[in-house]
């Protein structure tokens with residue numbers, strides 16, 4: 427039995443938690459006397475192996491057209507939808523990450539329109555009764571949160587490509603029926619930069635919970651941006667919605683140019699009319715697609731084949747209990763360990779590039795690696811070895827962190843050797859290079875012995891010998907030091923380091939050389 431789908435409507439004024447936090451308008455030198463207001467509808471493809479209502483596999487961009495299509499996706503009469511629980515689970519994970527309320531009851535509506543990439547003539551969505559509402563996304567620490575009005579599950583459409591010359595259109599239904607989450611923000615953003623920040627923060631959040639790739643270039647994250655302008659501190663103006671923006675950069679340019687266009691209209695005494703607009707990347711300006719009067723009548727109706735969706739509290743808590751750590755919490759935890767903002771950023775950036783399985787399971791990223799190595803060790807020393815030495819050598823070899831052969835246990839052993847002064851830092855880097863080069867699984871303490879890199883007990887005697895050798899070989903440099911040209915001593919120290927294959931203590935070598943060269947003068 428279907429409930430009334432519209433019984434669950436929650437206008438934003440009902441959003442008690444944040445209603446009092448409506449963002450103030452912000453003056454901006456680019457448009458003096460005006461304020462810009464932005465709200466974004468993000469469509470994020472759900473990272474599920476199967477589509478939203480059929481068990482056909484979702485496709486990648488490089489796959490042949492129409493190879494991932496079930497009769498249901500092609501709207502064959504008599505086929506019926508079956509809700510994919512994985513899409514619901516990933517949606518709930520997203521809702522929890524966005525601090526939203528997961529609604530006990532939600533429902534599916536048909537949104538009708540005619541287009542060749544939509545074979546059924548309607549898209550199933552949750553316009554009236556979304557599965558989650560009233561969330562927020564914190565952009566930066568202490569900044570006001572951007573309120574999330576609602577998150578709804580819906581189907582993606584197919585793709586159509588027109589061949590104008592041959593006057594035909596090609597339709598590819600691979601994408602038809604793939605699960606999307608539409609994440610609708612309240613009009614809380616106040617500048618193009620804030621809008622860019624919002625989308626980037628949302629992207630990394632979706633990736634960290636494994637619910638979407640969030641890749642704008644590949645179309646797994648698409649934004650419709652609503653922009654309005656008003657005289658500073660007056661009520662909001664009429665919004666225009668800009669569709670199909672495929673990069674954060676273009677989105678920011680589109681908002682800026684749209685704000686100027688609307689201000690120009692108001693300045694010349696003309697009203698801004700509510701419309702849907704496109705963005706011309708070459709001209710860097712928006713253009714009208716359709717006005718409010720031309721807006722299609724979607725004739726929303728509850729889908730008779732899908733009963734309401736009931737999500738029990740127990741189900742939501744079980745997902746909450748399994749949630750991975752969210753970016754904000756990770757950053758705070760890393761900084762509490764004494765890592766700088768920059769080091770935390772570097773680790774988190776490598777981490778967000780980690781591979782996520784097609785089923786949405788997370789792989790082991792840089793944060794997990796850091797956490798393992800840092801157990802019982804100085805976090806700052808550990809992060810230094812990971813971000814400077816390891817990443818430095820990997821990038822020198824044109825390899826990514828995913829290809830790193832040095833296990834966390836090996837890294838820990840290596841750091842201990844250096845910290846306990848059993849080997850020098852230079853010898854540590856040599857061992858690191860050796861492991862990367864040979865994909866060695868041997869422990870660094872074993873390798874240090876094999877490669878004769880241990881700072882051995884007769885270290886002092888060897889050091890004396892190498893210093894003597896340096897003075898005897900580099901006679902001219904030695905004389906220059908004796909004559910008071912102190913900087914030349916670096917050449918002699920370099921000789922000793924080379925001779926010792928990096929095992930010598932450079933400071934001690936310098937001291938010995940200094941004393942030898944001053945007593946001989």
Ligand SMILES: Nc1ncnc2c1ncn2[C@@H]1O[C@H](COP(=O)(O)OP(=O)(O)OP(=O)(O)O)[C@@H](O)[C@H]1O
Pocket residue numbers: 463464465466467610611612613614650652653654662663664665667
């Ligand atoms: N005055 C305004 N200025 C800028 N943005 C606004 C304004 N009023 C509302 N918005 C934003 O417009 C968006 C409206 O999205 P919503 O999905 O609710 O409706 P829609 O755009 O009419 O529907 P559809 O999903 O069919 O595009 C929200 O992101 C909201 O924050």
Ligand SMILES: [Mg+2]
Pocket residue numbers: 467608610
């Ligand atoms: Mg919308």
Ligand SMILES: [Mg+2]
Pocket residue numbers: 467650667
């Ligand atoms: Mg819209």
